[in-house]
Amino acid sequence: MKNIAITIGILCAFVLYIASSSPDDLVIDQEGNIVGAFNHVREAAQGKSFWEDQLKFAESEL
Template sequence: MRALWNRYTVGASALLVAYLAFSAPSDVVVDTDGRIQGPTNHIRSWLQGRGFWQEQMRLAEEEYQELQDEPRRRAAMNQEMNRLMAEADRVIAETDRELGLSSSASSQADRARDRADAIEDAEMQRWLEQMRRERMRDLQVIAQHIQAQF
């Protein structure tokens, strides 16, 4: 029984080492101080050597590029959202007129809500932009740490 347990333990250990030797994290796991996050990733770096660092560089560059392209994607999404909202507003206003529900008080309230929404949206966009820029700066520092491993 003990021999079977030992074979099982050795086999499971071999599978774990093989997994760590050939798998890669799906995200950047190096922080801005150049430290690898998590014991599993430390083992991966030891087993994979240069390949681990090359993959981390690829992931960092890919994430940086995505962040760099984000304003363009966000602008396109906002343009489409504005188009859809304008169409919805037009249909609602037309339906209100047909049903005799339109009033100046209701219109004023709608405009006030729209202004409040715009203020909240602008604040959220500023926060998202700040976070995007901070992450881009972090990725530049991380890339320097990764490059030092080559």
């Protein structure tokens, strides 16, 4: 039972990290595809916020 509680705690911490973290750079290729599995999960968790951050990174590269 203790192992299950520890595992659930670790998973919750991971989900919170994904939901609140942001990539440090543009993670979208020229066709608009997300690069990297971790970034796909981040996009699913953050939704609109993820795309707003990516737009800011893209605009700063222009």
